[in-house]
Amino acid sequence: MSLLSVKDLIFTKCQIIVHTHLIDQKMKLVIFCVTLVAFANLANGKVLSDPVKSYENHQVLRVKIGSEEASNNLSEIAGVTFWNEGRIGGYADIMVAPKDITQVTENLIKQELDFSTMVENVGDLIRLEKVPAINRNEKPSSEHSMTWTEYHEQDDVESFLDYLANTYDFVEVESIGESYEGRPMRVVKVCKNGCGNKPAMWIDGGIHAREWITPAAVTWMMHELIDNDADHSDLTENLDWYILGIVNPDGYAYTKTNDRLWRKTRSPNDGGVCSGTDANRNWGYHWNNGGSSDYGCSETYHGAEAFSEVENRNIRDFVSKHKDQIKFFNTIHSYSQLVLLPWGDTTDNAPGYDKLKNLADKSNEALYAVHGTRFDVGCIPCLLYIASGGSMDWALGEAGIPYSYGMELRDTGRYGFLLPADQIIPTAEETWAFHQNAARMIADEFA
Ligand code: 0X9
Ligand code: ZN
Ligand code: ZN
Numbered sequence: 001m002s003l004l005s006v007k008d009l010i011f012t013k014c015q016i017i018v019h020t021h022l023i024d025q026k027m028k029l030v031i032f033c034v035t036l037v038a039f040a041n042l043a044n045g046k047v048l049s050d051p052v053k054s055y056e057n058h059q060v061l062r063v064k065i066g067s068e069e070a071s072n073n074l075s076e077i078a079g080v081t082f083w084n085e086g087r088i089g090g091y092a093d094i095m096v097a098p099k100d101i102t103q104v105t106e107n108l109i110k111q112e113l114d115f116s117t118m119v120e121n122v123g124d125l126i127r128l129e130k131v132p133a134i135n136r137n138e139k140p141s142s143e144h145s146m147t148w149t150e151y152h153e154q155d156d157v158e159s160f161l162d163y164l165a166n167t168y169d170f171v172e173v174e175s176i177g178e179s180y181e182g183r184p185m186r187v188v189k190v191c192k193n194g195c196g197n198k199p200a201m202w203i204d205g206g207i208h209a210r211e212w213i214t215p216a217a218v219t220w221m222m223h224e225l226i227d228n229d230a231d232h233s234d235l236t237e238n239l240d241w242y243i244l245g246i247v248n249p250d251g252y253a254y255t256k257t258n259d260r261l262w263r264k265t266r267s268p269n270d271g272g273v274c275s276g277t278d279a280n281r282n283w284g285y286h287w288n289n290g291g292s293s294d295y296g297c298s299e300t301y302h303g304a305e306a307f308s309e310v311e312n313r314n315i316r317d318f319v320s321k322h323k324d325q326i327k328f329f330n331t332i333h334s335y336s337q338l339v340l341l342p343w344g345d346t347t348d349n350a351p352g353y354d355k356l357k358n359l360a361d362k363s364n365e366a367l368y369a370v371h372g373t374r375f376d377v378g379c380i381p382c383l384l385y386i387a388s389g390g391s392m393d394w395a396l397g398e399a400g401i402p403y404s405y406g407m408e409l410r411d412t413g414r415y416g417f418l419l420p421a422d423q424i425i426p427t428a429e430e431t432w433a434f435h436q437n438a439a440r441m442i443a444d445e446f447a
Helices: 003-020 023-043 068-076 098-110 122-129 154-167 213-227 249-257 310-321 353-371 391-397 421-446
Strands: 059-064 081-084 091-096 115-119 171-178 184-190 200-205 240-244 326-334 338-341 376-379 403-409
Touching (some): 091 098, 171 310, 200 213, 213 403, 213 421, 326 391, 353 376
Parallel strands (some): 200 326, 326 403
Antiparallel strands (some): 059 091, 081 091, 171 184, 184 240
């Protein structure tokens, strides 16, 4: 028996054990089992050859941000990596390596910053996230390798896109170019009687590599929209849909192979030691106007110039070509449970604010009705922080798309970017309810 099958055997056995135990025992068992699998991998030589960044015993702390001074003090403490910068009057989530915990907590106390521990060990959550959810009612398709009970690689997503295009005559897949490292970027186009004759919806996920729930939820919505078209055919009769599951495929691949918490693209920064631009600071509308960094190693590096990133240019060119048709634009992130309205660089109301807000509020009610998940609606700096060069600002300000949003999906920080796989479907269901309502309002206004 090969070592790989030893690993698979342990995994299968462990899953059976897990499912037959009480809920409060489940987490411990899962961790135990996944550790066993990790040992099997080690014996297999896998871990030895993979330069995977370890987050063993890294902690996430939630820090109260009472004032601008508190926020500045926090960002100057060495050893602090932000998961969420937070807004004044809210909370920041910071990750700290085990070697820095003592020094960071001493500093927080010295600065009189209140904090609590959100995640004891990021390594545990990374292992937990690999555990597939129990598949209750849908059997995996024989025609593609995508499911929504675990997180998948891009190849599985692409096989699903091929299946959609080959199965439905009202679905086309259009290549809009390649990523920096040459991965495909393919938009699913859902158009009955040909594209271009109706108001259109744009949805994208995965601009930030580590926000794994977003390609998962966006591809599930493709499945719901298309495979279950008969349940809500008005949505495809009255509208065209353009959907991109993974905006940043290089970063996404890198989170699978090297660093689970990578955020940026993977293009090199000239002369620098660090790679990657924050693709959500690289759009050419009020680019580099606050809340982004000149420093190539920063998580919010805005790039050498607006649209330095090929991924951004590919989307810009596609969306620009259809800008008169596209009425709704939503770029999907995680985490924090927010519906974000433009702008990112000012708290001034965007043009059409009342209508933007009304559509978001109504659609948020539909979202809430599904699983009782609470999202807040508001402008980016109103709920988070100043962030210029984001895609939704470009979509409204430059492309003139009237209903432009960003969404931050589950959760509010218990798992953060590392949402367990059994939350993929519920998250996708509520996000879909938001879009279904939004689509009907767009159709009412424009169709
Ligand atoms: O900082 C960001 O780019 C977004 N938050 S995240 O934690 N996902 O990185 C917030 C910016 C708001 N823009 C959009 N959500 N489009
Ligand atoms: Zn994001
Ligand atoms: Zn459900």
